[in-house]
Amino acid sequence: MMEMTIVQAINTCLTQAMEHDETILCLGEDIGKNGGVFRVTDGLMERFGERRVVDTPIAESAIIGAAVGLATRGLKPIAEIQFLGFIYEAMDQMVGQAARLRSRTEGTVTVPLVVRAPYGGGIHAPELHSDSLEALFLHSPGLKVVMPSTPSDAKGLLAAAIKDPDPVLFLEPLKLYRTIKEEVQEEYYEVPIGKASIVQEGAHVTIVTYGPSVVTVKQAVAQLQGQGVSVEIIDLRTIAPIDYETIIQSVDKTGRLVVVHEAAKTGGVGAEIAAVIAENCMYAMHAPILRVTGYDTPFPVSSIEAEWMPTVARIVSAVQNVMKE
Amino acid sequence: MWLNQSCLEGGVEMWLNQSCLKIDTASVLKEDCSLSETFFKRTATDEQCIEMYKHMVQGRIFDGIALKFQRQGKIKTYPPIRGQEAAQVGSAYALNSNDWIYPSYRDIAASFVHGMPIDKFFCYTMGKMAGQHLTDLSIFPIQIVIGAQFLHAVGGAWASKYKGEDSVSVAYMGDGGTSEGDFHEALNFAGVYKLPVVFFIQNNQWAISNPIHKQTASQSIAQKALAYGITGIRVDGNDVLAVYEATKLAIEKAKNGEPVLIEAVTFRQGPHTTADDPTKYRDQAEVEQWLTNDPIERMKKFIITTGLWDERQEEELLNDCEEIVLKAYEKALTIEKTTIPKVLRATYETMPQNLVRQLQQRGEV
Amino acid sequence: MYDFLLPDIGEGLHEAEIVGWFVKQGQKVAINEPLVEVQTDKAVVEITAPITGVIEKLGGEQGNTITVGSLLCQFSKTSDSSPPQQTQPLGEKKEESIPEEKIEFSVLGRVKAAPSVRKAARTMGINIEEIQGSGPNGRVLRCDLDRHAKQSSSPIALVQNKSKRSEDEVNENKIIPIRGLRKAIFENMQKAVSKAVLCTGMEKINVTKLVDFRKSIQQLPEMKDKKITYLPFFIKAVATALQEHEQFNAKVDEDQKALVILPYIHIGVAVATSDGLLVPVIKHANKKSIFEIAEELESLLAKALSKKATVEDLTGSTFTISSTGKDGATFATPITNYPEVAILGTHKIVKEPIVVEDTIQIGHTMTLSCTFDHRVIDGEPVNAFIRSVAGYLEEPTRFLL
Secondary structure, three states: EEEOOOHHHHHHHHHHHHHOOEEEEEEOOOOOOOOOOOOOOHHHHHOOOOOOOOOOOOOOOHHHHHHHHHHOOOEEEEEEEOOOOHHHHHHHHHHHHOOOOOHHHOOOOOOOOEEEEEEOOOOOOOOOOOOOHHHHHHHHOOOOEEEEOHHHHHHHHHHHHHOOOOOOOEEEEEEHOOOOOEOOOOOOOOOOOOOOEEEEEEOOOEEEEEHHHHHHHHHHHHHHHHHHOOOOEEEOOOOOOOOOOHHHHHHHHHHHHHEEEEOOOOOOOOHHHHHHHHHHHHHHOOOOEEEEEEOOOOOOOOHHHHHHHHOOHHHHHHHHHOOOO | OOHHHHHHHOOOOOOOOOOOOOOOOOOOOOOOOOOOOOOOOOOOHHHHHHHHHHHHHHHHHHHHHHHHHHHOOOOOOOOOOOOOOHHHHHHHHHHOOOOOOEEEEOHHHHHHOOOOOHHHHHHHHHHHHHHHOHHHOOEOOOEEOHHHHHHHHHHHHHHHHHHHHOEEEEEEEEOOHHOOOHHHHHHHHHHOOOOOOOOEEEOOOOOEEEEEEHHHHOHHHHHHHHHHOOOEEEEEEEOOHHHHHHHHHHHHHHOOOOOEEEEEEEEOOOOOOOOOOOHHHHOHHHHHHOOOHHHHHHHHHHHHHOOOOOOOHHHHHHHHHHHHHHHHHHHHHOOOOOOHHHHHHHHOOOOHHHHHHHHOOOOOO | OOEEEOOOOOOOOEEEEEEEOOOOOOOEOOHHHHHHHEEOOOOOEEEEEEOOEEEEEEEOOOOOOOEEEOEEEEEEEOOOOOOOOEOOOOOOEOOOOOOOOOOOOOOOOEEEEEEEHHHHHHHHHHHHHOOOOOOHHHHHHHHHHHHHHHHHHOOOHHHHHHHHHHHHHHHHOOOOOHHHHHHHHHHHHHHHHHHOOOOEEEEEOOOOOHHHHHHHHHOOOOOOOOOOOOHHHHHHHHHHHHHHHHHHHHEEOOOOOOOOOOOOEEEEEEEEEOOEEEOOOEEEEEEEEEEEHHHHHHHHHHHHHHHOHHHHHHHHOEEEEOOOOOOOOOOOOOOOOOOEEEEEEOOOOOOEEEEEEEEEEEEEEEEEEEEOOOOOOOOOHHHHHHHHHHHHHHHHHHHHH
């Protein structure tokens, strides 16, 4: 065991994976000599050379499109999009190509591709550097979308993403890159994709969340402790495919649900979770389902971002509201 | 003949513009269909000439039948290839079987030459997923989005280079595709990484209803290669021998880390697809003009005047080609149909919970 | 007769106007020869003949508009090639069965309550509409239900309720809705009988050696804690016989009028459960040993009975065996697992006098019933197939070959 940040956990996983598998290569903007703008790939080029750690021209569509070409010919590319907000440039290659080639060819062509991208606000970055766009990909059959919130999940889920035979979008909460440290197993291990984790068990209300909001939710739950409310916190970890079983089981037990995420509200992951619960747990429900999310606007200028993102106060208030029922 | 950075040396003043370039259209067959060695030394043997001719005729016969079948409701939307047989056949014929092609929806004759069974294409137009099981033939799945396949070819070529395989990736596209970002990003990547890739553009003058002069202000598509530090060539796309020789040379260059952009100048004689009516936007006079330069007629004249071919053989060939197409259609009819459960199962390697539930809701358990 | 319906020739067209016919009634046309020119919203298009035949009737005259999917012209067929598949007009779906289940519901009043409270009310037999809620905005709360239940549980109320119910029982039929698995079986059986032409061949065979063979296997020390039934032997025999009789490992494609021979042999085994028949599937049974089949069968059965079987476990069979077991009938006419083309019923093994070289001996016999789709399979191949299966069961040492 070793204490690591998310950045270190991902870097360690990439290093270990590349050591064992010659078919893995990393490509992206500034990931080589510079080690990535967040230094996530620091030292990889030194260790594995320019053949396996490739600095690309600034062309997101080409990064994903070429990676699709590499993946379909027996290699395992790990592409980095510098900020998730830049992935709009590559939407066809992500959704029209990577996600669909298996289905288009009935499995005769597959795309074992990992696309890594940092996302989310909280670091006062310029426009399009803070977007949480996961819902776009939740709605893109053929893709998997993984969103860890802790160093150990980041390491294990990345290993699982690398092994996965289908394209996986691996989203890294940039706000948490260095703020959380925890003991992480040094040996290579996998955390299964598609399995949520129950961060804390509780009896009265379920909070489903993922990514940077997990931290905010924990703070809110600490605030609620004195009020006799027993909260179950579920960290989805993977948003596509969603772990139906875990959330249904939890809400069947508690009868109350609050979903928390940073992305905009309408048509977001929370909407999908609410629909799944409405379809499956209606008769267990004591109260309406509530969502605490970013507002339905583009991510705002940095001076107001803290207020735009879900806050402890908004989460506490949502829980109190459902508990009144 | 070859456009590369050296074309800009010396003669360029301060402003770089089209006048800095002299662009020829390379050919082998002269106007009277006799041979010229101005651009290429002919390397195709007599047998290869006949074989290419047969492929072109096969393509055209297929095209005619497919069009009729679509009107009869036997197949769905179909994009005719008529007029582009030389460009498709000449290029694909220059490849080895371990070279990969990355076709768009219209590159049917090229795919046939590279080994795609005709029944697969029928399946494709009949909505059977078996039509896209092609990878054992080094044929990438047919691309519908304009230009996306250029980046896949770049990735494929990159994989060949990474693994040290002796294989070139050839990407097909029309003139309309050269306006897409993916085209430019692909050429740029190919130049930066010196990949074994050939970009083959069939400039058929029309992108549905948009003519080439509204597609680009460049005097040629070939010259676009220069901007990315790769090599370009403009070739008479209705001259199968010229296309063949140009592609063969381009493949050699690509294998040596010199990617090539080929512009084959040709003409789409038919509609964009069976859902299109070109008389709405195109002058018949232009069509008539191009019909006098038909790729199959030109090659036929050449092989007949050189004594390689006669009308009796021609008749036999037409009958054979038709029989092959009709048999392929019969075969396509017997190939298993696509079903909803099959599609649900084909989306991921392992069905996730949501798809399992959707399958269960159909009562498929 | 072949009705050629106007296809959708241009991605989502609704109709076309006839510009002119190239043929007239009574004329013979060959396949792919010009038939008619039509004007659609997108283009003027020539349509050629989909088959060779004589024109019996034109669907309209010059200037008439014909909608996609309606008659363009009628042929009397002269070519023997199968008529092509016809286009479905837009917006019309293929025979989709609309559920006819009658739903009983009451129009709800405007009482407000959480779903969990409504469910509790139903469980407690309380009409929630009659309750005065004590929650915010008059919402009915769980405690309101409890209070109501206490008030109404007087002896008189109970007696009244009870007497009413017993009256109902006397006068009403017992209705068992056909749902879930039973509905699936209902529909599949219906399909098999309405589409296929079913015929059953039956045969009695001598399985004395098989009985001994199984007994000797059962006595092996490694079989100490295991029990092997006859079913794996039947499966193995059928799977092996199917390799030689591939037309039984097939399905009918109605639309294409084709017999589709399947490239793999997956044996379904019909099993009775409390909910109805389930068919666990042994994939690639011909490539598995009898022991492998036995183990897989056991685990599949356990899963099926405990309702843990996955879709994969229960679908994809290419041929089905229906074993009626030791308490079942001697003969049966099993119904095929449509669109499979045949099914084999295996029946109980009994001791019987058997004539062996003019002497009567006591031996074991069993019967086989093979139902097949007579549209695509004739009687003679069925005999051969049954004989082939019997060959293994009568001489089980052949399994070793």
